[in-house]
Amino acid sequence: MKIGSIGCDYAHDSSFVMDRPSGAGSGLFLLVKSDADFVISGVEHSVRANSFVLLRRDTPVRYSAAGESYVDDWFYFDYDERDLEWFSRLGIAVDTPVYIEPVSEIARLFKMLSYEHYSTERFSAELETALLECMLYKLARLTGSVSEAAYNIHPAKSESLTNIRTKIYSVPEAELSIDSLAAEVGMSRSGFQHSYKKMFGVSPISDIITSRLDKAKRLLSGTAMSVEEVSLSCGYRSSYSFMRQFRNKTGRTPTEYRLLSRNNK
Numbered sequence: 001m002k003i004g005s006i007g008c009d010y011a012h013d014s015s016f017v018m019d020r021p022s023g024a025g026s027g028l029f030l031l032v033k034s035d036a037d038f039v040i041s042g043v044e045h046s047v048r049a050n051s052f053v054l055l056r057r058d059t060p061v062r063y064s065a066a067g068e069s070y071v072d073d074w075f076y077f078d079y080d081e082r083d084l085e086w087f088s089r090l091g092i093a094v095d096t097p098v099y100i101e102p103v104s105e106i107a108r109l110f111k112m113l114s115y116e117h118y119s120t121e122r123f124s125a126e127l128e129t130a131l132l133e134c135m136l137y138k139l140a141r142l143t144g145s146v147s148e149a150a151y152n153i154h155p156a157k158s159e160s161l162t163n164i165r166t167k168i169y170s171v172p173e174a175e176l177s178i179d180s181l182a183a184e185v186g187m188s189r190s191g192f193q194h195s196y197k198k199m200f201g202v203s204p205i206s207d208i209i210t211s212r213l214d215k216a217k218r219l220l221s222g223t224a225m226s227v228e229e230v231s232l233s234c235g236y237r238s239s240y241s242f243m244r245q246f247r248n249k250t251g252r253t254p255t256e257y258r259l260l261s262r263n264n265k
Contacts, residue, residue: 003117003132004026006073006074006075008110009073021062021260022060022221023057023061024061027078028061029055029074029075030052030073032049032071033103034066034070036066036070038061038062039063040096041249041250042252047063051097054093060250075113075114081169087136088199090136092136098143100143105138106135106142109134157185160185161196168207169211173235175235176235178193212234213245217250217257217261220254231243
């Protein structure tokens, strides 16, 4: 995980609107310091001041002031699947606003992080990395969602589960079933599902759906493939099932998503 750019205490008036229907293009972390209205993947959220939002690069998002002003700290960052696994392991929610209290410690770390990011002093890169990790661990503690049980999984089992999750996101089009994945790691169906959720905070089915829809979004916005071709390329046997699941999760049909993403390029 590496920060690309960062800013603190950016303030806007009541007319402020940020609309990114195809996502920010990189990871985006927002520390929201004023009440705001968010729409994330088609779902509306009334976000309280002192909340954070951690967004994946292709998550559709629109946010605006809910009062006289909008104020936030922010940074854009590069990440890979190992970082997403780390967030899940810590219990840090992705693509969902989370209220935190008190926020003062996070705000202080943000300012220190910003200083080191733009600094040319000795060890600035090392300090930036350390401060970023510190801030994420602090967030995990404040949200109270770190599951100690997740750290008690046997190392060999932990590695096997991590490999399964990597496989899910690497080949979303593969025909994966809970039974086949459980057999791959030598576990019962129920034991596999329980251990997977305990370790990553989400069910394997949820990850399979997310990986397929992430690929579908990329194909819809970046290719001329038909909706049926996209559905087949993402592992769906039925284009109807694909369209229904896509709309349930994003709030838009595949065709609507494609038109919106192209109109905003």
